[in-house]
Amino acid sequence: MKPERWKDPANKLFPKQVGFTSPPHDCAAAPTDFLRIAPETVGAHGRMLQVPGYAHQLSQRVDNFSLLEEFVECMSNNGADVCGQVGTNWSHAGGKTPKDIRAFCDRMADTYAPPLHMAGMSLVDALRAMNVEKIALNSVYYWPDWRDGIARFLRDAGFDLLYAGNFVDLGLYDTQEQVNALTWIFPGEHAAESMRRTAERAPGAEAIVVNGMPNFRRRNDDGSDGLPERMLARTPEVEELTGLPVVSSDTALYWNIFCTLETAPAKGHGRLLDSLEHA
Numbered sequence: 001m002k003p004e005r006w007k008d009p010a011n012k013l014f015p016k017q018v019g020f021t022s023p024p025h026d027c028a029a030a031p032t033d034f035l036r037i038a039p040e041t042v043g044a045h046g047r048m049l050q051v052p053g054y055a056h057q058l059s060q061r062v063d064n065f066s067l068l069e070e071f072v073e074c075m076s077n078n079g080a081d082v083c084g085q086v087g088t089n090w091s092h093a094g095g096k097t098p099k100d101i102r103a104f105c106d107r108m109a110d111t112y113a114p115p116l117h118m119a120g121m122s123l124v125d126a127l128r129a130m131n132v133e134k135i136a137l138n139s140v141y142y143w144p145d146w147r148d149g150i151a152r153f154l155r156d157a158g159f160d161l162l163y164a165g166n167f168v169d170l171g172l173y174d175t176q177e178q179v180n181a182l183t184w185i186f187p188g189e190h191a192a193e194s195m196r197r198t199a200e201r202a203p204g205a206e207a208i209v210v211n212g213m214p215n216f217r218r219r220n221d222d223g224s225d226g227l228p229e230r231m232l233a234r235t236p237e238v239e240e241l242t243g244l245p246v247v248s249s250d251t252a253l254y255w256n257i258f259c260t261l262e263t264a265p266a267k268g269h270g271r272l273l274d275s276l277e278h279a
Helices: 030-037 058-063 067-077 089-095 098-112 119-129 144-156 176-181 189-201 231-242 249-261
Strands: 016-021 042-046 082-085 116-118 134-138 160-165 207-210 215-219 225-229 246-248
Touching: 016 030, 016 067, 016 249, 030 042, 030 231, 030 249, 058 089, 058 144, 067 082, 067 098, 067 116, 082 249, 089 119, 089 144, 098 116, 098 119, 098 144, 116 119, 116 249, 119 144, 119 207, 119 246, 119 249, 134 144, 134 189, 144 160, 160 189, 189 207, 189 231, 207 231, 225 231, 231 246, 231 249, 246 249
Parallel strands: 016 042, 016 082, 082 116, 134 160, 134 207, 207 246
Antiparallel strands: 215 225
């Protein structure tokens, strides 16, 4: 169980403390993005999963799933109030269902005290909270087996998935190899264009879902900068473009964490996060 000393607020650096983890070999933007929109009373630290020889295979998620429990135990000992797991694929890999992931997360909270929110399951939680049923999936850079896995996971959760396609399916690239070579960082205009094409392919959708950790390069008026930005920064733009709520893995994860902390982020990051009104 969580050490007794963390029950005394005087022992904590921040009144509300968050622990993040992410897949091996990925510099996750989640802790940085999260802190940029969080109140100053919230602190965060991270612990990267370590898998020697990691090659981004779904089978490696299955074989190393136990590392998530190790992460939660570590964060419990460090005084975290909630844990966040970055990486959508870890929820569906190996055929896991929303019921499987909910049971695992419940066991983590019962055993170690801090609740665990996983990115893939957070998509389901957020969509259910928004009372949507018909969805379209912009699977961005996902390889076909990743795309098919998260699509199956969302259907298992009870959603009517009207369309599921990655950047190749959407016609932004000719081959998956071209997508992979960009290492999850894409031209800035691909954010809006991929959302537009996704909405066109699912005219009855009530929300657009974005999996994974895509980054889109920012452009200033003079065309400079090129800073990669996650969906957190692009959500207001694409919601205005499509007229639909856009729920991405990162914003859904942050939403779940803020709900647990009973606090709210700064406004202006899309309908999901702006729905939070905690004191």
